[in-house]
Amino acid sequence: MAWFLNSSKPDWLTPDWLSEILGSDLAARLSVRSHPRARRVSLRVDSQAGVIVLVRPRRASEKFIAAFVAEKKSWIAKHAAQLDALPGETSVADGMTISLFGEAVTVRHAGQSRAGVWREGDILYVSGRAEHLARRVRDWLKAEARRELTQIAREFAAVIERKVARVGVRDTRSRWGSCNAKGEISLSWRLILAPADVARYVVAHEVSHLKHLDHSPAFWRTVAELCPGRENARAWLKRNGAALHRVVV
Known part of the structure; x- marks a missing residue:
């Protein structure tokens, strides 16, 4: 499967090389990264960093990658335009309204309190110094995402008569979740910013x-059994998922 590898080629890709194929503006949106375990060349969109990432094996030949980039030029241009259309990054601050599983909640700084962070209805109160507000909210x-998503996972697992070993949350960029053979599930904590469904x-x-x-x-x-409205949810993520990464905390 590694027929395109060339052991005589080190890490050598340059911006000039990309510009010859894509043009300087489009080349600036492409980030080329080597990965020691990569077995093929692939593309993915990193909406948080605002770039398109090309992942390649360290010994991939120049000829192969050049052909790959040229073939995918339209795809790269399309997704670069979508990145340009994304709203700008939004930093969490006092008075900002965020969505928690589809419910609008306003962040309020409660500097004199020592109660930490707590929610009362549609207000999320944050104690402590103002400069620590974003970190405390995060x-x-x-x-909260870990608590809610773990509960949902165990609920669904019971339906299909399986057990979840562990549920963890991370700030993943390339996928919303994963599950391994040990029954360990990892989910993006940013799902709390999406509608509940x-x-x-x-x-x-x-x-x-x-x-x-x-x-x-x-x-x-099995997915359809657990989530009959999955097509609508998938469509929402495709349209709006990138915006969840634009919230800076």
Whole structure:
């Protein structure tokens, strides 16, 4: 499967090389990264960094990658335009309204309180010094996401008679969740910023891997059993998922 590798070629790609194929403006949106375990050349969109990432094996030949980039030029241009259309980054601050599983909640600084971070209705109160507000909100969001998503995962696992070994949350960029053969599920904490049905779909997807570690028809039937509205949720993520990474905390 590594027929395109050339052991005589070291790490050598340069911006000038990319500009010859893509033009300088488009080349500036492409970040080329080597990965020691990569077996093929691939592209992905990093909406948080605002770039398109080309991942390649360290010994991939110049000829092969040049042909790959030229072939994918339209794809790169399309997704670069989508990145340009994204809203700018939004930093969490006093008075800002954020969405928590589809519910609008306003952040309020409660500097004199020592109660940490707590929610009362549609207000999220944050104690402590103002310069620590964003970090405190982030920590609260991650903890709340872990609690809620773990509960949903265990609920879905019971339906298909499987057990979840552990649910963890991370700030992942390339995927919303993952599940391994040990029954360990990892989810993006930013799902708390999405509508509840969208978050439930992602959890249903990963829990279904407890039964099917593939994307076979049987797997998708299990997803549909757990989340009948999955197509709408997938469409929402495709349209709006990148915006979840534009919230800076």
